[in-house]
Amino acid sequence: MRRRPVGPACPGPGTPRLPSKVIVMPNLETIERRVVACRRCPELRAYCAEIGRVKKRAFLSHDYWARPVPGWGDPRAGLVLVGLAPGAHGSNRTGRVFTGDGSGEWLFRALHRAGFASQPNASHRDDGLTLHDAFITAAVRCAPPANKPTPEQKARCFPYLREEFAALVNARVVVTLGKIADDTVHALIKETGTYRTPRAPFAHLAETIVDLPGRPGVTLLASYHPSRQNTNTGVLTEPMLDAVFSRARDLLLARTESNVN
Numbered sequence: 001m002r003r004r005p006v007g008p009a010c011p012g013p014g015t016p017r018l019p020s021k022v023i024v025m026p027n028l029e030t031i032e033r034r035v036v037a038c039r040r041c042p043e044l045r046a047y048c049a050e051i052g053r054v055k056k057r058a059f060l061s062h063d064y065w066a067r068p069v070p071g072w073g074d075p076r077a078g079l080v081l082v083g084l085a086p087g088a089h090g091s092n093r094t095g096r097v098f099t100g101d102g103s104g105e106w107l108f109r110a111l112h113r114a115g116f117a118s119q120p121n122a123s124h125r126d127d128g129l130t131l132h133d134a135f136i137t138a139a140v141r142c143a144p145p146a147n148k149p150t151p152e153q154k155a156r157c158f159p160y161l162r163e164e165f166a167a168l169v170n171a172r173v174v175v176t177l178g179k180i181a182d183d184t185v186h187a188l189i190k191e192t193g194t195y196r197t198p199r200a201p202f203a204h205l206a207e208t209i210v211d212l213p214g215r216p217g218v219t220l221l222a223s224y225h226p227s228r229q230n231t232n233t234g235v236l237t238e239p240m241l242d243a244v245f246s247r248a249r250d251l252l253l254a255r256t257e258s259n260v261n
């Protein structure tokens with residue numbers, strides 16, 4: 001007896017079609033809830049909680065956040081900033097990224113001068129600060145000892161950055177604050193994007209142009225991190241930081257004009 005060949009079934013005219021697998025990417029609110037509840041790094045959760053219990057002398061009366069710190073800002077942002085990780089007594093205390101420490105003082109002053117922030121100061125979560133066309137996140141969302149996350153901790157936190165980038169559909173300029181943030185964003189590009197120009201070695205104002213899904217021609221713009229170590233030593237000055245956001249603004253404006261014309 002001749003056997004019928006075995007192959008992919010071809011549905012007949014009356015056969016109902018099965019829905020193809022649909023991958024639903026979470027929105028920013030969902031990502032935020034999952035980040036705050038995340039326990040993938042028990043050692044970091046314990047470290048952050050202990051920092052919040054012991055506190056710093058200047059903040060003894062404060063209730064520390066002492067949990068993972070989610071990304072924050074304008075969900076329709078054209079500009080995305082990626083930092084390293086929460087400061088132990090900065091955003092690990094306040095619960096909002098870059099808020100409450102020296103790095104944030106520098107960053108928000110510069111963002112305000114460039115028109116991306118509503119005010120130059122960021123002291124706590126309810127201080128009235130809003131971001132316009134900008135979203136800030138980090139490579140790692142729990143404060144690590146000595147600001148040095150391990151490779152395993154960076155790898156565990158990486159999926160949140162991937163999800164945020166997928167959700168930030170208007171992102172056209174990505175500012176990486178420091179080498180670790182820069183390496184993390186390039187790891188993401190290697191995984192989900194393509195390079196239009198070769199990766200620029202990390203340097204202040206170095207630019208690389210990449211394509212992300214649905215977003216061709218995204219510029220990665222590197223900056224030195226506004227840490228006290230860099231700002232106190234003159235490695236990063238206010239004019240240098242202003243130059244980053246001036247360039248980001250120009251790139252966003254050029255993109256808007258090319259869409260209009």
Ligand code: SF4
Nearest residue numbers: 038041068142156157
């Ligand atoms: S560092 Fe990231 S992955 Fe690890 S516990 Fe915090 S939020 Fe979760």
